[in-house]
Amino acid sequence: MRPALLFCALLAASIRPADLFGAPNDASRLVDAVKRGDTAAVHTLLRSRVDVNTDLPVRASDLIGLIAHETYPGHHLEHAWKEADLVDAQGRLECSVILLNTPECLISEGLADIGVQFASPLEGRADLLIEVFERAGLSFAADPAATREVAEISIAISLERERLSAISGNAAIRRHVDGRSHEEVAAYLRDVGRYPAARAEKALEIIEDPLLRTYYFAYAEGEALLRRWLEPLPEPERAARFGRLLHEQLTPAAVTVPD
Numbered sequence: 001m002r003p004a005l006l007f008c009a010l011l012a013a014s015i016r017p018a019d020l021f022g023a024p025n026d027a028s029r030l031v032d033a034v035k036r037g038d039t040a041a042v043h044t045l046l047r048s049r050v051d052v053n054t055d056l057p058v059r060a061s062d063l064i065g066l067i068a069h070e071t072y073p074g075h076h077l078e079h080a081w082k083e084a085d086l087v088d089a090q091g092r093l094e095c096s097v098i099l100l101n102t103p104e105c106l107i108s109e110g111l112a113d114i115g116v117q118f119a120s121p122l123e124g125r126a127d128l129l130i131e132v133f134e135r136a137g138l139s140f141a142a143d144p145a146a147t148r149e150v151a152e153i154s155i156a157i158s159l160e161r162e163r164l165s166a167i168s169g170n171a172a173i174r175r176h177v178d179g180r181s182h183e184e185v186a187a188y189l190r191d192v193g194r195y196p197a198a199r200a201e202k203a204l205e206i207i208e209d210p211l212l213r214t215y216y217f218a219y220a221e222g223e224a225l226l227r228r229w230l231e232p233l234p235e236p237e238r239a240a241r242f243g244r245l246l247h248e249q250l251t252p253a254a255v256t257v258p259d
């Protein structure tokens with residue numbers, strides 16, 4: 001087994017909280033790491049295969065969110081439950097198809113981004129991050145005090161970094177609405193968004209793709225939509241409401257809280 005595969009599999013297993021959202025019987029996770037010039041990570045239905053693009057740099061501190069997004073309680077669990085509940089039990093075959101640039105993408109990407117707060121709450125994430133840094137072989141990980149400090153700083157700035165991720169939507173607007181050049185928008189992603197150069201180029205490749213150019217909005221806008229739906233509830237009740245997203249084909253209108 002390749003080290004990257006083993007690492008991702010262990011990480012996927014370790015972020016799963018016991019029975020918080022359950023899983024259909026055969027919804028085991030399978031994680032693979034490949035080198036190919038596709039998006040950062042892609043998953044497919046039910047018996048999911050997650051391809052992690054190892055050509056692009058990934059921050060070690062982002063791996064927890066990445067695995068939660070793609071597997072548990074993100075895309076894999078959502079589609080495993082919907083396959084079981086909606087397709088197999090109710091015969092709703094339309095739910096076995098995922099269409100890009102549709103309202104379900106807003107829900108799906110939003111829940112995948114927001115799910116990490118249930119899989120690995122910030123309060124308890126330091127120990128997991130320390131394990132990630134050690135397994136990744138980062139130079140500072142030889143010093144336990146320094147490793148804990150980096151983990152705590154990563155957690156302290158995580159909410160701001162999440163907000164910063166919405167910059168990909170700004171970049172799309174700059175490119176298509178403001179007519180900025182490829183080079184100008186790449187510089188914006190690097191300088192303001194703190195993207196490594198290779199990741200800025202990959203983001204622009206998606207932004208400039210005729211089919212995918214609006215897709216970045218599904219992440220930040222989907223997450224914001226679901227936060228407005230979840231956060232008015234007392235904290236102990238939010239996981240149950242989040243769980244509805246895994247079992248029901250809710251539309252954005254169904255989860256929109258009136259102003």
Ligand SMILES: [Zn+2]
Nearest residue numbers: 069075109112
């Ligand atoms: Zn996704």
